[in-house]
Amino acid sequence: MPEKFPSPAGWTPPGAQFRSSGNVSRTVAGTLTGLLITPVGIALAARGAAGTRQWTILGDFADRVGSTIQILLAAALFLVVAALAAYSPAGTIVAGLVWGVLPGIIHFIFPDDTFRLIGDLPLSDEMHVALYQWLQTGFPLIVGILLVGAGAAATFRRR
Template identity: 85%
Template sequence: MPEKFPSPAGWTPPGAQFRSTGGASRTMAGALVGLLLTPIGIAFAARGAAGTRQWTILGDFSDRAGSTFEILLAAGLFLIVAALAAYSPAGTIIAGLVWGVLPGIIHFIFPNDTFRLLGDLPVSADMHIALFQWLQTGFPLIVGILLVGAGAAATFRRR
């Protein structure tokens, strides 16, 4: 259907000179947000999973609400990182690779060294154990692959 009122030659809408695609800045901002939120989500997921393990050990004396809240908060953070793919697919892909796929693969290749590597992190002893157990279950690899998939889906959707 032809335009009812065609624009004059050389005409641009007001404010067009201030509009930019911002590709590099979007990618940098998305990568930074993804790289910051993902390890926070991992920490909450690992602590929540360690807390749920206490449910079977301590029964009613364990903190069920706290660990449930940590797991839900981690899921929310991972959802934000996955939704970040709509803004910057590269940020979601980078976060998934750095904090999920690579640690998961490294653990499968060098399982004896990962506990030592996690021991070098400046966190409490309980957090070291929680992170190692979360890594041992394979969830970082699963979360990483899902984040990479979300970023790839957003990339293919744009084309």
């Protein structure tokens, strides 16, 4: 249907120069959220995995409920970061690269150095062991690749 009154060439509505799509603030907020939530999920997953290892050692005396809850909370946090791709794909991609892919690759190339670096973190000895063993299994790399994939899928879906 043709317009009754076509706009003159080069005309824009008043205030159009101040209108933005909000992509920059959305990207920054999404990236910061992903960078903050992902390490909490990693810590919970590592701690829960260390707790499940005690099941085989201590049997019925192990804290099965606590470790299971930690693993479920970690999975929920990773789900939140993956779902964050619907809001800001860059946030999910950056979180996956920073907290998963890069540490995983660095560990495979320099395993002794990653053990030393984890030991330098201001954490308890139990948490040092839990983080190193979780890194040693390759799960940060797997989780990182999945988060990068979720962000990439959201990016391609938008186009």
